[in-house]
Amino acid sequence: MKECVSMEKKMRLIPYKIENITQEANEIPKGVQMIQAPEVWDKGKKGKGVRIAIIDTGCQTDHPDLKGRIAKVSKNFSDHGSPKDITDFEGHGTHVAGTIAAVLNNQGVAGVAPEAELMILKVFDRDGFAQNVNVIKAIDYAIANKARVISMSLGSQFNDPELHEAVKRAVNAEIAVICAAGNEGDGQGTTIERNYPAAYPESICVGAVDLNKNITDFTNTNDQVDLVAPGHFIQSTWNDGKYKTISGTSMATPHVSGAAALIINQCEAEFNRKLTEAEIYAQLIKRTLSLGHLKMEEGNGFLMLNQDTCQQNVSNAAANEKELVSAR
Numbered sequence: 321m322k323e324c325v326s327m328e329k330k331m332r333l334i335p336y337k338i339e340n341i342t343q344e345a346n347e348i349p350k351g352v353q354m355i356q357a358p359e360v361w362d363k364g365k366k367g368k369g370v371r372i373a374i375i376d377t378g379c380q381t382d383h384p385d386l387k388g389r390i391a392k393v394s395k396n397f398s399d400h401g402s403p404k405d406i407t408d409f410e411g412h413g414t415h416v417a418g419t420i421a422a423v424l425n426n427q428g429v430a431g432v433a434p435e436a437e438l439m440i441l442k443v444f445d446r447d448g449f450a451q452n453v454n455v456i457k458a459i460d461y462a463i464a465n466k467a468r469v470i471s472m473s474l475g476s477q478f479n480d481p482e483l484h485e486a487v488k489r490a491v492n493a494e495i496a497v498i499c500a501a502g503n504e505g506d507g508q509g510t511t512i513e514r515n516y517p518a519a520y521p522e523s524i525c526v527g528a529v530d531l532n533k534n535i536t537d538f539t540n541t542n543d544q545v546d547l548v549a550p551g552h553f554i555q556s557t558w559n560d561g562k563y564k565t566i567s568g569t570s571m572a573t574p575h576v577s578g579a580a581a582l583i584i585n586q587c588e589a590e591f592n593r594k595l596t597e598a599e600i601y602a603q604l605i606k607r608t609l610s611l612g613h614l615k616m617e618e619g620n621g622f623l624m625l626n627q628d629t630c631q632q633n634v635s636n637a638a639a640n641e642k643e644l645v646s647a648r
Contacts, residue, residue, distance in 0.1 A: 328478040331443070331450040333377070333412055334503050334515065336568030337538075339553050345563040348430045350531050351419070351550030355575055356626040357432045360582045361424075365589075367433025367581035372420055372469040373462035374577075375455060376413030378406040378442035383414060383557050385428040386438070389421045393465045394440035397454040406442045411559045413440065415566060416473055418557030419574035420581075429556055429563060432578025439467055443474075452480050459486040463493045468584055468600075471577035473500040473570035475515035484520050491522045496600045498577045500569040501527040502540035509614040513540040520544075524601060527618065528552060528572040535617045539569055545619035546601075547608050549575040579625055580604060 348358060360366075371391060378398075381390045396405045408414045421438050422431035441458040443450040455474070462470050470490055490497050502515030518525040521544060528539040528551025536552050551572030558564035583603045587595055595603070608621035 329452045329480065331452060331455055331474045331476050333410070333444065333448060334473060334475050334500050334568060334570050336412070336503065336566050336570050338564060338566055340565040341558065342563045345429050345555060346427055349419070349555050351554050351575055352430060352432050354531070354550050355432065355579060355623045357578070357582065359626045360586065361434070363586070365582050365585040367421065367436030367578065367585060370433065370469065370581035370584050371437045371439055371467050372471055372577055372581060373439040373441055373458070373467040374413060374416055374420070375441045375443055375458045375462070375470060375472045376416055376474065377410040377444040378408035378413045379417045379438070379440040380408050380414045380557070380559050380561070381406065381440070383418070383561055385418055385422040385425070385557050387423060389417070389423060389436070389438050391437050391439040395461060396442040397458045397461070398442050398445050398450070400446055406440045408559060409446060410444065410448070411564065412473070412570065413442070414559055415556045415564060416471065416570065416574045419554065419571065420471065420578040422557055432575055433581035436578065436581040439465060450474060452483050456483060456486040459490050463490055463495065467495055469577050469580045470495055470497045471574055472497070472517060473573045475500060475502050475518060477515060479516050483517055487517050487520050487522050491597050494594070494597045496524060496580050496597055497522065498524045498526060498573055498580065500573040501525050501545055503538040503568050505537060505539045505541060507537035509535070509541050509617040512542045512616070514542050515540055518544065524576065524604065525619070526569060526573045526576050528569045529611070529622060533611055533622055535613050536567070538567070539617070541614070541616040543616055545616060547576065547605065547619045547621060547623055548572065549623045576604065576623060579623055582625060583607070
C-alpha cells in the first residue's frame with residue numbers, strides 16, 4: 321500500500337523509443353519543417369524574448385546547438401546535486417531543449433524557436449522519477465521567473481490535486497502549460513488513456529503523428545487532446561554533443577512549445593500588447609488543420625504555423641466535401 325501511495329506522488333519520463341544516435345547532424349529536422357516554422361522565421365519571428373520553462377531531466381548546457389539559449393535562472397529541483405546543477409544524466413531534457421530552441425548555426429539541428437530563452441528546471445532524480453512536490457516547486461518557480469510557456473514531457477496515470485492546482489496557478493499567470501499526452505496508446509482511437517498533467521483541462525495536451533501525419537499507435541487518446549504534432553523519428557540534441565532520433569509524445573510536445581513562442585512574437589507585435597494564456601491557446605488552435613481522425617486522437621488537428629497555408633487547406637477540404645455532396 322505504501323508503494324502505491326508513493327507512486328501517486330511521483331512523475332516518470334513518458335516511455336519513448338530510441339531510433340538512432342549520431343555524432344553529427346546538419347539539417348532542419350523534418351518535424352520542424354512539417355509545422356512550417358521556417359516560414360515564420362522568414363517573417364523575422366524566431367521566439368526572441370520568450371522564456372520557455374522546460375521541466376525535465378536537465379540539459380547539456382554546453383551542447384553546440386544550445387549555445388546562448390539557456391537562461392541564468394535555470395535551477396535544479398531534484399534531490400541530487402546543488403540548485404545550480406542542471407546536468408542531464410539521461411538525455412531526455414537535452415532532446416526536448418533542442419527541438420524547442422536549437423540555434424540556427426549552419427550545423428547540427430535547428431529548433432522551432434531558435435532564439436527563445438530556455439529556463440531549464442531539472443526535477444528528475446537518478447532513479448528516473450520526479451517527485452510531484454518538486455514538479456510543483458518548479459512550476460511555481462517558472463511563474464515567479466516570468467516564463468511564458470511551460471513544457472512538460474512527463475506524466476503519471478495518477479491524478480494529484482496539488483499538481484492540478486499548480487497547473488491552474490500557471491495558467492492564471494497567463495502561462496501556456498504544454499504537456500505530452502502520453503505513450504500508453506493501444507492504437508485504438510476510441511480507448512481512453514489519461515496521463516497527468518496533460519489530462520487536466522487547463523493544460524494543452526499534445527498527441528503525436530508520424531512524418532506522414534498518421535496518428536502513431538503509441539499516442540494516448542482521450543477527450544482532452546488539444547492538437548497533434550510530429551513525434552515519430554524526431555532528431556534533436558543529445559548528451560555529449562551528440563544527436564539522437566527518438567519517438568514519443570515527449571517529442572511532439574516541444575514542437576508545440578516552440579510554436580507558442582513564435583505565436584507570442586507574431587501576435588504581440590501585431591496587437592501591441594501581451595497575450596493572455598487563453599489567447600495563446602486560441603492562436604495555437606487557429607493554426608491547426610484536421611487530418612480527419614477522431615477528435616480523441618487528434619483534438620483540433622495538426623499544427624501548421626503558416627495561417628495562409630492552413631486556411632487554404634481548410635478551403636480545399638471544404639470544396640472537396642462540397643464536390644462529394646454534389647456527386648451523391
